[in-house]
Amino acid sequence: MDPQHHQPPELRQVLLLCPPYIFSIHEHDFSTRFHMLKAYDSPLPTHDFLHAHAQSVEVVLCSGTVPITADIIRDLPALRLIVSAATGVNHIDMAECGRRGITVTNAGDRYSDDVADAGVGLLIDVMRRITSGDRFVRGGTWPASRGYPLGSKLGGKRVGVVGLGNIGSRVATRLEALGCKVSYTSRRIKPSTPFTFYPNVLQLASDSDAIVLCCPLTKDTRHMIDKRVMTALGKKGVIVNVSRGALINEAELVKCLVEGEIAGVGLDAFENEPNVPKELFGLDNVVLLPHSSGFTKESFYDVAQVLIGNLEAFFAGKPLLTPVANDF
Amino acid sequence: MDPQHHQPPELRQVLLLCPPYIFSIHEHDFSTRFHMLKAYDSPLPTHDFLHAHAQSVEVVLCSGTVPITADIIRDLPALRLIVSAATGVNHIDMAECGRRGITVTNAGDRYSDDVADAGVGLLIDVMRRITSGDRFVRGGTWPASRGYPLGSKLGGKRVGVVGLGNIGSRVATRLEALGCKVSYTSRRIKPSTPFTFYPNVLQLASDSDAIVLCCPLTKDTRHMIDKRVMTALGKKGVIVNVSRGALINEAELVKCLVEGEIAGVGLDAFENEPNVPKELFGLDNVVLLPHSSGFTKESFYDVAQVLIGNLEAFFAGKPLLTPVANDF
Numbered sequence: 001m002d003p004q005h006h007q008p009p010e011l012r013q014v015l016l017l018c019p020p021y022i023f024s025i026h027e028h029d030f031s032t033r034f035h036m037l038k039a040y041d042s043p044l045p046t047h048d049f050l051h052a053h054a055q056s057v058e059v060v061l062c063s064g065t066v067p068i069t070a071d072i073i074r075d076l077p078a079l080r081l082i083v084s085a086a087t088g089v090n091h092i093d094m095a096e097c098g099r100r101g102i103t104v105t106n107a108g109d110r111y112s113d114d115v116a117d118a119g120v121g122l123l124i125d126v127m128r129r130i131t132s133g134d135r136f137v138r139g140g141t142w143p144a145s146r147g148y149p150l151g152s153k154l155g156g157k158r159v160g161v162v163g164l165g166n167i168g169s170r171v172a173t174r175l176e177a178l179g180c181k182v183s184y185t186s187r188r189i190k191p192s193t194p195f196t197f198y199p200n201v202l203q204l205a206s207d208s209d210a211i212v213l214c215c216p217l218t219k220d221t222r223h224m225i226d227k228r229v230m231t232a233l234g235k236k237g238v239i240v241n242v243s244r245g246a247l248i249n250e251a252e253l254v255k256c257l258v259e260g261e262i263a264g265v266g267l268d269a270f271e272n273e274p275n276v277p278k279e280l281f282g283l284d285n286v287v288l289l290p291h292s293s294g295f296t297k298e299s300f301y302d303v304a305q306v307l308i309g310n311l312e313a314f315f316a317g318k319p320l321l322t323p324v325a326n327d328f
Numbered sequence: 329m330d331p332q333h334h335q336p337p338e339l340r341q342v343l344l345l346c347p348p349y350i351f352s353i354h355e356h357d358f359s360t361r362f363h364m365l366k367a368y369d370s371p372l373p374t375h376d377f378l379h380a381h382a383q384s385v386e387v388v389l390c391s392g393t394v395p396i397t398a399d400i401i402r403d404l405p406a407l408r409l410i411v412s413a414a415t416g417v418n419h420i421d422m423a424e425c426g427r428r429g430i431t432v433t434n435a436g437d438r439y440s441d442d443v444a445d446a447g448v449g450l451l452i453d454v455m456r457r458i459t460s461g462d463r464f465v466r467g468g469t470w471p472a473s474r475g476y477p478l479g480s481k482l483g484g485k486r487v488g489v490v491g492l493g494n495i496g497s498r499v500a501t502r503l504e505a506l507g508c509k510v511s512y513t514s515r516r517i518k519p520s521t522p523f524t525f526y527p528n529v530l531q532l533a534s535d536s537d538a539i540v541l542c543c544p545l546t547k548d549t550r551h552m553i554d555k556r557v558m559t560a561l562g563k564k565g566v567i568v569n570v571s572r573g574a575l576i577n578e579a580e581l582v583k584c585l586v587e588g589e590i591a592g593v594g595l596d597a598f599e600n601e602p603n604v605p606k607e608l609f610g611l612d613n614v615v616l617l618p619h620s621s622g623f624t625k626e627s628f629y630d631v632a633q634v635l636i637g638n639l640e641a642f643f644a645g646k647p648l649l650t651p652v653a654n655d656f
Contacts, residue, residue: 021475113483114456117506121458124449128442128624130617134459137616138609142602147349148618153626155441177505178445274470281466288465289458290476296456298481 011035012315013056017046017072020063020085021295026304030061034311050075059314061307064088070096081320083310085303087111087167087294088244089324090217098326105310108322109166110302111294116170118293119212119242120178122266123159125287126238127152127210132284152209152236152263155179160208162201162224163215164190167242171212183207186215205229210238217244227252230262237262242293245270254279257286268293339363340643341384345374345400348391348413349623354632358389362639378403387642389635392416398424409648411638413631415439415495415622416572417652418545426654433638436650437494438630439622444498446621447540447570448506450594451487453615454566455480455538460612480537480564480591483507488536490529490552491543492518495570499540511535514543533557538566545572555580558590565590570621573598582607585614596621 014034016023023030030036037057039049050057050072057076062068064086070093073079082092082104089104097104125131128151136148159175161168161184172182172195183196185204190197198204201224205211211233215221225239225248233239239262241248250271256262257280264285270276273291280286309321342362344351351358358364365385367377378385378400385404390396392414398421401407410420410432417432425432453459456479464476487503489496489512500510500523511524513532518525526532529552533539539561543549553567553576561567567590569576578599584590585608592613598604601619608614637649 024475025478113507114479114481117452117482118456118458120506121449121452121456124445125453125458128446128449129620130446130449130453130615131459131462133617133620134615137604137618140609142604142618147352148620148623150353150628151442151620151624153442153624154445156626174502174505177502178448179441276465276470281468287458287462289461290465290470292457292461292476292479295476295478296481297478298484300478 012311013037013053013059014083014311015039015050015053015057015060015076017060017062017068018066020061020065022063022085022300022303022307023061025300029304029308033308036061046072047075054078059083059311061085061311062092064091066091068092073097073100073102081105081310081314083307083314085307087115088216090244090246094324094326103320104324104326105306105320105322106324107294107303108306110306111299112166112170114296114299115167115214115242115293116174118268118289119167119171119214119240119266120174122240122242122268122287122289122293123175123210123212123238124154124178126240126264126266126285127154127157129284131287135284156181157209158183158207160184160198160201160204160211161195162186162204162211162213162247163243164193164195165214168212168214169193171214171242175212201225202229202232205232205237208233209236210240213239213241213243213247215243215247217246222246223249225249225253227256230256233262235260235263238264238266240266242268245273250277257283340639341365341381341387342411342639343367343378343381343385343388343404345388345390345396346394348389348393350391350413350628350631350635351389353628357632357636361636364389374400375403382406387411387639389413389639390420392419394419396420401425401428401430409433409638409642411635411642413635415443416544418572418574422652422654431648432652432654433634433648433650434652435622435631436634438634439627440494440498442624442627443495443542443570443622444502446596446617447495447499447542447568447594448502450568450570450596450615450617450621451503451538451540451566452482452506454568454592454594454613455482455485457612459615463612484509485537486511486535488512488526488529488532488539489523490514490532490539490541490575491571492521492523493542496540496542497521499542499570503540529553530557530560533560533565536561537564538568541567541569541571541575543571543575545574550574551577553577553581555584558584561590563588563591566592566594568594570596573601578605585611 059081159180164184164186185198266287268289387409487508492512492514513526594615596617
């Protein structure tokens with residue numbers, strides 16, 4: 001065997017169940033620092049692979065797309081740390097982590113600016129009909145048809161931000177620059193912000209022309225945007241979701257869109273992604289993104305540094321960069 | 329003849345060559361205040377229609393889509409005012425107006441916020457691949473293909489605004505909130521703004537990651553964005569145009585896009601609109617709007633009030649609301 005291709009023994013082991021997109025781009029940075037145990041490269045079924053490494057795996061590196069279930073966690077008795085490349089941790093069984101004393105780190109705020117930009121981009125897109133305008137021009141019908149449908153002005157609109165954390169506060173700043181009247185609902189009131197607080201999403205929606213979802217998915221927020229909230233938002237209302245699909249009752253959303261109960265949506269996340277309800281494909285007041293609101297070359301680089309930083313801190317017994325408080 | 333359908337004699341005459349979109353939406357507001365002479369409703373050819381009303385027509389109401397040529401102006405010896413629903417006046421022969429002492433009014437700043445929103449929306453769209461992401465999801469290939477191409481972060485990018493007037497200054501404010509480093513070129517330096525001034529567009533492009541065109545089309549600005557400027561902007565550079573198509577040498581733009589000499593464009597205006605170069609329809613790094621960046625229900629209402637305000641002021645011998653300085 002060529003000694004150059006043999007992992008030096010001093011590299012510490014990091015389990016990778018599937019390759020996060022970010023890992024495939026920055027693989028070199030990881031592979032020179034850690035011994036990456038790639039479950040997806042093994043001919044063994046995942047359970048057998050985990051079993052084979054059960055005693056040695058202390059760390060798992062994961063993305064937001066593959067669930068880290070209680071079963072997987074139980075297969076890894078030596079597991080002490082889960083390093084996730086995502087911001088939200090709803091794909092990780094946090095209760096099991098809590099029981100086992102396993103720490104979880106996330107991407108911190110490294111995606112926040114990009115997600116906020118995409119959220120605002122989606123709002124402009126839906127209200128100003130940019131994506132549908134592009135479709136209209138590419139369809140070649142502009143010369144024949146005057147009177148492209150008018151959009152809605154952003155300035156002066158009441159926009160409610162759901163969750164005023166890392167992302168929501170950045171969305172709010174951008175909306176202010178667009179002349180929107182910003183209010184919010186959040187687990188806790190944020191006295192340091194100038195925005196109006198609403199105690200719940202139903203009241204926020206009642207007083208808003210649009211809402212932007214920026215909160216984590218938990219058992220409390222699952223399906224928080226349902227028929228009632230959409231009805232409260234009203235026929236001229238717009239919803240943007242740059243968080244998690246299951247915040248919205250998707251079946252009710254599709255029904256409300258088809259029946260004109262709300263004006264439009266911009267969605268970066270879906271309940272059962274990458275599967276998207278086919279009914280949305282024919283609608284012109286809908287803008288759909290493949291869960292890419294945080295995805296830029298720059299954020300991927302920044303997040304890769306956070307992942308490496310967390311791994312190095314863990315192996316050096318130093319404080320982690322972005323631990324997630326486990327109050328699940 | 330039913331006297332109810334006879335125009336009351338006190339209504340003053342306003343000539344309309346073709347129906348501006350805005351007029352068709354707010355027709356009632358105009359028709360109750362003025363006697364609208366609709367050339368497009370007449371069986372006569374335009375020249376004959378103008379000749380028939382040559383001695384009485386003092387005012388023309390027009391949009392930005394139909395040129396008011398020297399020929400038309402010469403057909404109307406009593407003409408004293410052209411009330412345009414557009415912001416730019418490049419469709420009006422301003423030199424002939426100057427010679428004849430005809431005043432021109434435009435939409436003032438009533439479209440400015442909406443155009444600025446659309447300009448920023450187009451920039452986010454191109455850099456963050458929103459429109460192409462929507463196409464990707466609607467195409468139904470998301471489940472099969474991981475790794476949707478990464479976009480570029482807006483934060484920290486150097487964005488040059490070309491023309492820091494009503495629209496450009498609003499674009500600049502929005503870009504600042506997105507964390508961009510804003511600089512500009514303009515006919516005159518604007519000492520009251522915090523943004524870096526460049527004496528010309530070539531130097532601005534050399535130091536920018538993206539440029540946003542917000543200046544009027546004049547003989548000096550026609551084709552100001554040519555191969556040289558695009559090369560200076562570079563392969564990662566983005567161009568957004570929410571002004572007039574002929575600011576850009578479109579043939580050179582298409583060539584640069586096809587050959588990858590610039591990264592992408594967001595266009596609301598075209599040299600020969602509503603005709604758009606077909607080569608653009610197949611490109612994924614291009615977002616195309618049907619010259620609708622200023623078009624919202626709200627701006628149309630506001631502009632209708634400006635048009636009516638200018639007409640009423642003229643007939644009452646009062647100062648016009650939005651006269652255009654004729655330095656053409």
